[in-house]
Amino acid sequence: MKILNFGSLNCDNVYTVPHMVKAGETLSSASLEIFPGGKGLNQSIALARAGAQVCHAGLIGEDGRFLVKLAEENGVDCSLVELRPGRTGHAVIQVDPSGQNCILLYGGANQLVDEAYIRRALAGFGPGDLLLLQNEMNLPERMIDLAWEMGLTVALNPSPCSAALAKCDFRKVEWLILNELEGAALSGEPDVKKLPKAILQRFPHMKVVLTLGANGARYADSERQFFQPAFSVKAVDTTGAGDTFTGFFLAAVLEGKEVPEALLLASRAAALAVSRKGAASSIPARAEVDGGGGTRGYDAF
Ligand code: RIB
16 A cells, blocks of 8 residues: 655744734744644654655745655655745744644645646555545645545545635545544534544544544544543644654554554654654654553543
């Protein structure tokens, strides 16, 4: 099975702030650091650091070459990444003393996807392969439709939640990996214990993974439910923790691990990521995550 991650590449401008800036306020930051990021890039690097073979498709401007270099250094196949005129996507990220973040996105090249590019990227893939995507590029609905027609399995991390998702045919999505805000927006169910079931009522074929930050993670399909508690760590920067979780979880499942084992591995990886600065650069290597201890989650029925 081959994995194609069709995803954003961003330059993350990270500002250390005493609190998140409020409407009308002018606030000084203590530092500015530039990190590689983008949910797509982060998830490709997480997959690769977890040991999976992954091919990344995405778009950059000239200023984004360092992002491709980093992905390649981590073993990600970037032969499908293309250059576009103009700027690479970027993010303005505030990180407060508790490690929480606020992210403002500028789409840049990430928003220049067209149908021809999607077809070129998918051309080397077929039945049994997996397409992973997030919601930071335009035309996610076409990526899903075309991959489905070609027999690929689709894994969607619908992040950030936006109106674009209304065009996506969720019946074609097998793996849905999302946080509680995205889950509540998609299902209308604010209670995280009921949320996976609410999604499964509409899409019974799905495998739903709900990430809850410090409150752990939940998995549900039509037959099983699991809960994995989070590891307790001092959060330095939560940026990219969800992406780390997604990459490690999928890599573990695709290598044949049972869901509870995959949840445990992904939770360990995400805990390590939040204890470090940056997004892509905070993702641990598989060797750091394996054998890291912790309690395997339990059946949530
Ligand atoms: O999930 C974290 C990522 O979201 C950051 O790297 C930023 O680029 C935004 O895409």
